[in-house]
Amino acid sequence: MTDSQSYAFGLDALGLDDRMRLFSFITSPERHDYLWVLRAIDHARANYQVVLSTEAVAQALDALAERGGDCPRGDEVELAARLDALDDWGVLDRTQDAARAATLAEYRRRHSVYQFTEAGHRAFTAVESVLGAKMEETSLSRTVFADLLEDLEQLAAANRGGDGDTVLRRFKRIDSSLNEVAEQAARFYAMLGDLTRTTEVNAAIFQTHKDALISHLRDFHNELQRYSPLLYEAATAVEETGIDRLVGTAAEQDDRPFGTFADRLADWRRRWEGVKAWLAPPSVELGSEVDRLSHATFNAISDITGMVRQLADARRGGVSRESQLRHLAAWFVNAPTMAAAHALYDVVFDLSGPLHVNRPHEEPEIHPTSASWWDTEAVELSKTLLEKGRSTGNRDTRGAKVRRDEATRRQLQEHQMELVRKDRESALAMTDQARDGFAGTVLDDRQLGLLLRLIDKAVAERHGPLRHTVSAASHGIRLSLTPADGDTVVSAKSGTMRLAGLSLAVERVKTR
Secondary structure (H helix, E strand, C coil), rough: CCCHHHHHCCCCCCCHHHHHCCCCCHHHCCCHHHHHHHHHHHHHHCCCCCEEEHHHHHHHHHHHHHCCCCCCCCCHHHHHHHHHHHHCCCCCEEECCCCHHHCCCHHCCCCCEEEEEEHHHHHHHHHHHHHCCCCCCCCCCCCCHHHHHHHHHHHHHHHHHCCCCCCCCCCHHHHHHHHHHHHHHHHHHHHHHHHHCCCCHHHHHHHHHHHHHHHHHHHHHHHHHHHHHHHHHHHHHHHCCCCHHHHHHHHHHHCCCCCCCCHHHHHHHHCCCHHHHHHHHCCCCCCCCHHHHHHHHHHHHHHHHHHHHHHHHHHCCCCHHHHHHHHHHHHHCCCCHHHHHHHHHHHHCCCCCCCCCCCCCCCHHHCCCCCCHHCCCCCCCHHHHHHHHHCCCCCCCCCCCCCCCCHHHHHHHHHHEEEHHHHHHHHHHHHHHHHCCCCCCCEEEHHHHHHHHHHHHHEEEEECCCCCCCEEEECCEEEEEEECCHHHHHHHCEEEEEEECCEEEECCCCCC
16 A cells, blocks of 8 residues: 555555455345444444444334345344444444443443444445436436537636636536446447347347347447547647646645645646546547447447347348257267267268269360350260269269360459559659649549559548548558648649548658
């Protein structure tokens, strides 16, 4: 544990074993009793009763039992033993309160009161969140992107104007929104992964909801593609106002009582790095979290579409593909001999050697090999040849002579080489003409076609808006496209092409 994590007066100084002991109540044979005792204490805590005696816990249990359910009453549970065990595990904290004693006997035996420890309440809340989770309630929120864009714009304005209160409030909202998007996306895609991997999918339910699911994914993907460049520009605008000033203002306005100013400064800087990693790619190879979320959404659409196709094929065949494969596997396991297994394999997959049927024609040159079967006359074949693969007559099975037109092949090859030579000359001439840019340069049709092919090749691998330089090489030249503030205009004999927000450059490359 680092120094920055242990500054809160030792309140977070729990070891690994102590943290694991917090969950001992869920592995106990009396776990249901422990759970209801903690629920009763938590219910009283919600009513501002933080410290409870044993009698107060019993009354809270009785109140919950009156609402129904399987909650036991206070006299049905060995309450003192349960509370002492929870205190031993660190979930509850037991103290002595002599002021609560009503008689001298109670004062002499001391009066125990209990309350949640901070770590114990976290453990109980975690267990309750798992028990009460509804796995179907997972979705992707599209409205969060508009709120994120507004918060980023307001954050930039507040940081520029020195409004510390607004900086802290907007910064917190951005961090919370991104954490919510990440958590919802992780849960949603985990649910889709379980759906596509499981073999117990209810086909009727899936067919009913598949259109709504695919529509939901497509709407989210469209909104993500729409807001991705806007969020990137807004995050860049925030950085232009000064990141040091931003995190410094947030740390100054942060009113958390524990920790030094340096700790808060490091914490807010880490949060901004997380925001930046979400909205802007840290490197060309990794990409941003927004890009990865877009790819995951697109892949999810493809997986669901494939699953719809599988269900349709299974319904069309009467039985599912899974059932067919299971029965086939059982046949292979129960095959009496290896020869029988091989025979079964040949019948099922039809991967045995092909049976070639051929017999000589009386005049082989009448039907050349280049002629189509539809244009030639049928050849009579014997029944023995078809069924057994053995010919009863002449063993000479030579086919017709293959006719090769070497002159035509050579002519086509020379024509192809001439086209390659002309493209290379045009490409090199284009690099000389556009040495200082494309302003004042007029390309011919061949050069324009080559330029368009290189541009298409350069941007073919990108996903989302162009945020870094891409390039492609061919015919001895290299083309580079770079995001820029201005536009690039390319003039040709057949028209004018404008590349908005891009800088275009071509150069020669050395070939071996």
